[in-house]
Amino acid sequence: MNRRRPPLGALGATLRLGALAAAALCILPMAAVVLAAFMGSFETLAHLADTVLWRYVFTTLQLVVLVGLGTAAIGTGAAWLVTMTRFPGVRVFEVALALPLAFPAYVMGYAYTDFLDHPGAVQTFLREITGWGPRDYWFPEVRSTEGAAVMLILVLYPYVYLLARAAFLQQSATANLAARALGQGPWGAFWRVSLPMARPAIAGGVLLAVMETIADFGTVSYFGVQTFATGIYQSWFSMADRAAAAQLALCLLVFALFLAVLERVTRGDARHHAAGRRHEQAVAVQLTGWARWAAMALCGLPVLFGFLLPAALLLEMGIGSGQDLLSERYLNFIRNSVTLAGAAAAVTVGAAVLLGAYQRLEPGRLSHGAANISRIGYAVPGGVIAVGLLVPFAALDNAIDAFMEARFGIDTGLLFTGSIWLLVAAYTIRFMAAALNTYDGGQASLHPNMDAVARTLGATPGGLVRRVHLPILRPSVMTALLIVFVDVMKELPATLIMRPFNFDTLAVQAHRLAADERLSGAAVPSLVIVAVGLLPVALVCRTLGRRSEEVPRATPAPVAELPGAAE
Incomplete structure (x- = not known):
């Protein structure tokens, strides 16, 4: 028997818009890489092919x-x-x-x-x-x-x-x-x-x-x-x-x-x-x-x-390295790592909850397609995501700067490229699958009749998610936050390429010290990363x-x- 679901109204429009925005963000770097690859010169690639x-x-x-x-x-x-x-x-x-x-x-x-x-x-x-x-x-x-x-x-x-x-x-x-x-x-x-x-x-x-x-x-x-x-x-x-x-x-x-x-x-x-x-x-x-x-x-x-x-x-x-974890320099590394990891975990899990709720409350090709597209990032290396985001946003920065300079004589500089939030976007794309799979795993344990009972008792779709789903799924949400937080703490290639100037993390510091053959020094930030892991x-x-x-x-x-x- 085919039972129609009650319309979601304004919440449905909000969920749909948010889910499509998350899917568009996740597909953006891949599309940008394809366009940049075919629009650029192939001279360097030809040289690389010969070498x-x-x-x-x-x-x-x-x-x-x-x-x-x-x-x-x-x-x-x-x-x-x-x-x-x-x-x-x-x-x-x-x-x-x-x-x-x-x-x-x-x-x-x-x-x-x-x-x-x-x-x-x-x-x-x-x-x-x-x-x-x-x-x-x-x-x-x-x-x-x-x-x-x-x-x-x-x-x-x-x-x-x-x-x-x-x-x-x-x-x-x-x-x-x-x-x-x-x-x-x-x-x-x-x-x-x-x-x-x-x-x-x-x-x-x-x-x-x-x-x-x-x-x-x-x-x-x-x-x-x-x-x-x-x-x-x-x-x-x-x-x-x-x-x-x-x-x-x-x-x-x-x-x-x-x-x-x-x-x-x-x-x-x-x-x-x-x-x-x-x-x-x-x-x-x-x-x-x-x-x-x-x-x-x-x-x-x-x-x-x-x-x-x-x-x-x-x-x-x-x-025996002489590195001091309590020094101002290392406290900055820890602060930067925790800031990035915390912001990325909150944004990623929030988007995962949005996608999961939309897929459950309004199942269909659109909701399932948005969720599947958002999972693509787990298969894409961090370096690819970094290149795919920097190319379009650098072009956007240049276009805005040229427009403002020509029209108002104002030099805007780089608004997006080299910002923390663009790096957080890269983390979100990379680790969305981990958060979404964890949330979906918990959501699968919720019987559909629970939604029907809550709606019968007068719960709105928003109230259903806020007062029923999220309290029950709190362990899944916390697990997703923890997994994304630790994955961001360990992530290196996207961080190296996209981090703001003079904004280093524990992973970047460990990589820099190891590249300089200062392995004893690299052990200190590495130990912190392992402890968090x-x-x-x-x-x-x-x-x-x-x-x-x-x-x-x-x-x-x-x-x-x-x-x-x-x-």
Whole structure:
């Protein structure tokens, strides 16, 4: 039965206007990049094609392949071990494996460069115990494409781990038991049943990690790895060629949007439905013998190298750096970072609430289209968004200045370019998907009958959102605010390109000190960024703990039926 919804009146017009404005803002940088790329001269791009363009392509693809394979292997393996098996410390590992999310990849790179480089602790110790000289031995170069891939894998595998673990938790024992009844052992059941059923979630996590990889600037820039992200920055600042930067940004934009479409197609077409009831959770295998020690090592190594060791290294570097967090200079960095993050979180979550409310109260092509367009930014690197916003707003500034100078003799200067609010707009575009997905996730738990009851009792559409939705969805709103706040604190490429003059953040300060090879000094702002990054990770870990306690399990099998386990 098709029931018509009551008209929203003035609120509907307001929601529609606000949603369309948010969608237009999110699509603006992409459209500007396309226009700027085709309107500018192709001389610089032709020169890049003869020199470094194909290196950008090859290196970016190399990073994508390495990070995709690495995150898939570590994230899926760790998720299966903590979900489907039991061994000493499994409850600690299922939470600790998410901790590397707190680290930006470039901060991880600073820590390991100081540790593994030629004057670092590892090679110094190696030379002391062997008596070798600098040219007497070979040691892997941390500042390389492979080294950058390792840094990215260590901080991005939790994307795959969290999604794969959720998929394994939702799997029923029925399919697993059927495979065992047909003669498959635990490994066979994993490869033939559990893994294919979790493949959409795993693919989604890998694609998220890959999109973060192509968007990364801090790590590849510091390691001297030439990718599209570094090429955009060099074209904009070193060559002062905005057209070339826009053309490189367009190449990266096409690749990022291809990955976004691939992620949506993978998630939409590859589905499975749980076979059996919720309480028929797959039985966890109790590992014994060498298998339990192997499981502890496989789960412990990502935590050790992805969180514990770099945190300890940064702390040691920071203590002896001479940097004072309470100095006026650092207080300004912290104030600038918090100001940007707070403003961006408020604007982004406000726009997400507007879009979510419009989509719920007036569903249709227009509302769904506005929401989907607003999500595009999560697939677009920060450097592309920066170029896409600076090009049109710089043209607008120049046009206004020329008009005012000709008509009134007033020099207006730059009104938009280099302003805090244009940078906040870039953050909003980049992280709108995170806020909107979090709000939509909470909104999905509100039964439609709740809206109908509130409207029957005389609530206006505005009162429904203000007095019913928002109080119930307060945890989702706070979570969205926290996620966007921390993401902005860590963001680097857009901040480097768009920040106002003499307005530096903790991320920019860490990047500057590291670029000057002052790694001990870079450790101090990096530690603050990591500490702030632990807030959403703690929230995720709390959710993981609750979900794990809510999932009933059958009694674990007393004997491990894995190769090499006790018979």
